[in-house]
Amino acid sequence: MNSLILTTSTRALFHTILLFSLFLLFAGHNDPGGGFVGGLVAGAALVLRAVAHGAEDVVRTARVRPEALLGGGLLLAAGTGAGALVLGGDFLESGYVEADVPLLGTVKVVSVLLFDIGVYLVVVGLVLALLVSLGRELDT
Amino acid sequence: MRALVPLPLVLPLVAAALTLVAHGRLRVQRAISLVALTATTAIAVALLALVERDGPAVVTIGGWARGIGIAYVADLLSALFLTVAMATVLCVLAFAVGQLRAVQESRYFHPLYLVLTAGVAGSFLSGDIFHLFVTFEVMLLASYVLLTQSGDDGQVRPAMTYVVVNLLSSTLFLTAVALLYGATGTLDMAALGDRVADLPPAVREALRLLFFLVFGIKAALFPLFFWLPDSYPTAPTSVTAVFAGLLTKVGVYAILRTQTVVFGVGDGSPDGFILVVAGATMLVGVLGAIAQDDVKRILSFHIVSQVGYMVFGIGLGTRAGLAATILFVVHHIPVKTALFLVGGLVEETTGSGALRRVGGLGRRMPAVAALFAPGALSLAGIPPFSGFFPKLALVQAGLAGGQYAIVAVSIVVSLFTLFSMTKIWAGVFWGDPEEPPPLARAREDGPLRPPRLMTAATVGLVAVTLGIAVSAGPLFDLALRAADPLLQAGAGR
Structure with missing residues (x-):
């Protein structure tokens, strides 16, 4: 597909959507959002770009293999659970640290965030894998 | 000990992640799978020993209180099944590495196989019915892909039946879980027993039948077994073998757990409905097996009959x-898997598993024949092999309960089982092939040598089955003790 309107608006939207997906990821623990939704939104951004510029373009510019994203995400998520075991807690037990950060004020970081980032990566990796294996349709 | 309980689920998952990262490097993937599954097997054995000594271990995820958090329960029953299952999974992994072409193996075989293992282990350990649904799904999703991996027509069409039937039953499963939660307000299996007992009888019975239906589809009970013999034989042997050994048995485990602990079946009185279904399943399965003329298809029908x-x-x-x-x-998981592996050895060496195309292999592959014999005799329940003891126990229990009809059915089915095993024996290992398959023809009449690693894996599994036969006495004592918690739940009403 070659549409000037689509490619121009994609250029404006792509990074905005990615940023919003990160917002959802970090808002996740106490507010609506989380790794899964964030990952889906980021995936939607990738698909939008694939529709506008072709899947080949997305896969090339991502510069990371989907397997690595899937595996790394799963590793992070499962590792969060196993890490709690290593630290003497129960499987998937979470802990948190509070810190005063300049500009942001008091920030509370929960270990579940690591789990969420893992889920985020898995979902993005899955979308990328879909684009790699099924995306040729978009390019014709 | 507490830390050990979730590990059989976590370890294969972490390993699956690592094999994904190592995608494209087969040797690394093999090493990761092998190490992870060996460790998981060792942990399962350790869990069994610890549970045997100290009693059941309960761990709730995230350290939440029981009832709020999801519980992982390792009791004798789950630890016993887990140990057998993990040992089997490990043997089949070795077989698969020996069998699969590099192309097949690099197509995500290792991550999927490990995820499947995690799902099986999670199902055995889950103490929460919704978590059981999730682990079932983990297991099934991996199985969908493993079944259709090669992507050719002959595989995708029967696999579609498998996928559709299982998706349907999963939807029913989820519905049943939702209804159960709506009626009782909890999904923790230990708490469910009491709450379900307080429900009106009609609601209780409806829920019980719904769960029986759901797990009946997964366990391939009559009349819901049709998807199994159709889809299983089309996959590579290593995949079929692990499906045959484990997947339906996870369904049986779920029936065993839910019907007793949640719905109070194990209260000493027989359940006529379940007995009729059991009889029909045995009979129809074995009759189906007699009508087949391909090793893997015969064995697939036998899964149904054995369930x-x-x-x-x-x-x-x-x-x-x-x-x-x-x-x-406990006897069936390794025996059935071993039989499929032998079928795979025959197919791999001769190029076919059809009875009329192979023949006379007893002379050309005596080792394979020797591996087939204990499994086949065991399946038919001939002493002193492992299948004899559970059948004897079943017949004795049936007679003690006064259920003569079903005992008679089970004995007749045993005879039919023996008959169809002799059919494989005569067709594969004796006589001459009517139309020899390509590989066997190429080497004329000399001895055929199956790949070494595959043979070693099969030998390992056959050794496990012989071990079960030798230790049948202590194992039965263990089984009696494993059954106790199921009965206590039922004795309350």
């Missing part, structure tokens, strides 16, 4: 009956 035996013990509702079922599952 009937397991459910028979549940239907008796007595301690002896449940213990016989447990022993039957």
